[in-house]
Amino acid sequence: MRTSKYLLYTNKNNNINNELISYKLMLKSGMIRKINSGIYVWLPIGLKILKNIKKIIYKEINKINFFEINIPIIQSANLWKKSKRFQKYGLELIKFYNRKKKLFILSPTNEEIINKIINNEIISYKQLPIKFYQIKTKFRDEIRPNYGVIRSIEFIMKDAYSFHNSNKCLKKTYNIIYKTYIKIFKKLNLFFYIIKANSGTIGGNISHEFYSLFKNFKNKKFFINNFNNIKNIKVIKLIINNNKYNIEKLRIIKFINFININKIFNIFNKNIVKIKFIKSNNNKIIALLFNKNKILNAFKIYKLKNIYKPLNYICKKKINNIFKKSLYSIKKFFLNIIIIADYNIIKIKNFIIKFKKNKKILIGLNWNINLISPYIANLNNFTKNIINFKIKNNLLISKNIEIGHIFQIGTKYSKIINSNNFKKKINMGSYGIGITRLVAAIIEQNYDKKGIIWPDNIAPFKISILPINFNNFKLVKKKSIYIYNKFKKKNIDILLDDRNKHIGKLFNDIDLIGIPHLIIINNINCKNGFIEYKNRKNKNKKIIKIEYIINFLLNKINFFKKE
């Protein structure tokens, strides 16, 4: 494509404050524009990226024999009332009355309707398993639409559903989807982690959430969790942080002299963690864990969601009683309470908790082993925003992006909606990927000062030709068009920047948009039969003979094509 025909809507003058880097870059590079709160138009370059991501997802989901269908957006409110989700979704659900005064909703997800379809289509159990998916626009009337496409009202999701005649069969498909999701997110070049929800109130249901990390987390190897829903106890499984280490056995030691603990157990001071207990507003115990050297900031705790107010540290009978009991009951206790950990202690292994009142210390505590993985928050008095913390409305804003969610639903919906005369109920799985927000997630991990750095397989154009004085030097023009046509013939998405503008402006735009491979053509090099190649990511430059550039880049591009 030639830039003269393909308008770039780059924009240097955007004055968005306090917004995410990905949102800023999406606006600046002309990928999207805001139309209303939480509602965006995707401009050509943004849509190309979106489609490249879709292509990767289509390919992987088709491979595992899920079949694409198209589910209507408009759905009867009655169906949603049946499943009680009409009430549960509340104001998030967009509703309207049609001309005949019937109430409808705009689908945020499709469990009800897909069960209705399955109910009508399945004649016998032999036809199971059935696996459907779609990629389509969905709607959620967010109370606070924010962060660009990450929390928007209209968004694109891949939703998939599977139906089985046994729980075993469901689990098998669930595991395949689980692996496929990992494959997809890896292909999208993402650093991510997976959270497993504990068996909750609906017995036996299993669910995993996939979260993409922000750039800073890649190096610092820890993360902050979203603190929106304290009701769900979550087990965090860090995919990227699976360093092996010696796990000590959990022990209780009677307290002698806490100051000398280092000497006795030969462990670092930083491994000592303090604990305090508070209550949630539904009267559950919450344990606050923090570094021995830090001081808890009561104001920050007070501002956490779902905390019982007035704030009151409990250190009373109930807890004392537990710690008088066996190691088994302490273990059980720690695997059942809600834990909020200060972000400083997330990396600590084999840590030690002291209970002054009980004159005991607990040694060898480890996340996911004898402690449920915690909600992570900034709880201490140290205020520096180490990892770009943002406190908005005095709430901790999550610095991760939920990109996928898979769920072994079981028979819940089939019990309600399926009315046909099967003896057994159908087991269902539900699997989502947030596609529009994936774009933001990828940007959050791939940018520098100049703009976005797209991975090759997602880039809107793989290559950009930047001719210096395209309209003045005949040779530059000739060679630019020559190279451009060569790549076009190979079906490579290439952009020839033939705008009559200063090379600085061209570079700024192309770097901002994030095209991974640049070919710079100037008159002097050209005369000698050379061009300059520049890699957007590692900034490496190379002078290459014109006749070699095609193969040089085709090799690179074929490489990622094969993946």
Place this chain on the structure above:
Amino acid sequence: MRTSKYLLYTNKNNNINNELISYKLMLKSGMIRKINSGIYVWLPIGLKILKNIKKIIYKEINKINFFEINIPIIQSANLWKKSKRFQKYGLELIKFYNRKKKLFILSPTNEEIINKIINNEIISYKQLPIKFYQIKTKFRDEIRPNYGVIRSIEFIMKDAYSFHNSNKCLKKTYNIIYKTYIKIFKKLNLFFYIIKANSGTIGGNISHEFYSLFKNFKNKKFFINNFNNIKNIKVIKLIINNNKYNIEKLRIIKFINFININKIFNIFNKNIVKIKFIKSNNNKIIALLFNKNKILNAFKIYKLKNIYKPLNYICKKKINNIFKKSLYSIKKFFLNIIIIADYNIIKIKNFIIKFKKNKKILIGLNWNINLISPYIANLNNFTKNIINFKIKNNLLISKNIEIGHIFQIGTKYSKIINSNNFKKKINMGSYGIGITRLVAAIIEQNYDKKGIIWPDNIAPFKISILPINFNNFKLVKKKSIYIYNKFKKKNIDILLDDRNKHIGKLFNDIDLIGIPHLIIINNINCKNGFIEYKNRKNKNKKIIKIEYIINFLLNKINFFKKE
């Protein structure tokens, strides 16, 4: 794909009466299912067809440098009030209040918002022309959703918009789109015609509508027009009906003896057309034209939309005056009034109109030459449904499908919505294709008693292998899988029907679904190294050596791939 994995939702027991053949076949072949009135889910095989159609459209629209974007479905009602379309659309527009009590609509089309986007993005006139398109779900709360996906509440449309700094530039793009639409509809194997709207109340605006014909019309060479909007005077241009015939010169003959007219002018009696005049409710003259031998049914006329009531035939001064004047003024008169013609007279060429009061007859009248092409309706007392007519609520139901509509809008929206400081206003074009209804349109022209007959480029699978006793004869199984894998390697969409069912059932399903190329594998042929090939459309059978079938079909398939 193997049928054992890819469920076919064919269904012989559907009891839909009085519905279109395309709708019946879409249900029977398992392409769609109805969820609510006017709302459908697209099952895997239906969606494959839809995607094949999309692919053809994408390719052609991309070729002419329209760039794809993604416009939000949810749009502010204020924007639509600004353009007055909020009122004009009325109940057809789906509206809802969000949680903050703001009113929004679900987009049926996007002229307002695209102008808003253009207004924000264009910095100078130099950036024009700009050409955008998208393929996306749209919404219209139809008063009478009907005919399956032809008149549904949720549907997929390609909408495209172009913006120009001059009317000349707009016309140029308009002509390119016009040609591209013809190309697309031809690629989709459709018989269609184009209607040109006359310059209407908004001076200078031009619009063309593309209509697909029903199968019967293909042979009978005439059609009925939709009679929804009498305000627009339309010129019908029949693309498929361009048989040459001798056009007589238009003449006025003073009336002598009407009974003897045949003898005098040597024309058939049926060429004589009677005329009556009534008024529309916006006080325009409407001419009713009908066969000399038929009697007008006043009740049917009364029930036509937009007719002034009480019904009153006018035959007064105004018209008399015209017919006293020159041939020129009569010509002009006939090219400017609204004509409603009884369907019986559509095929008549060089017809004759008699005006008893004026003692004149007019000879050599021809549609599109000296008569504006008419609205066509059933006006006479003869009730037999010659061409599968359906009279519903006493209105003639159109037997064509509007598949495309293109429009030179001019500056209408840019005047209202564009607030920036351009000296000149921007000229706009708007171009739509109804994609979901295209599926029905194609079926209406491609079916037989057994089911659908898909054109090669739209078929959900190009080839189906039908093995006889797949599970009993090892050789049949082996050869079926061998051939199947050969085509898979060539990336050909092929279905191996490995269901353990009677061959009759397999044939019924595959014929119903409309797969164009069948390979029948039985044990006896197999032993001799042969298979049987059958063409779904022309029913031709051929015994072919196994080693030749691959190339035999690849040649056929490559042929349509190249197109």
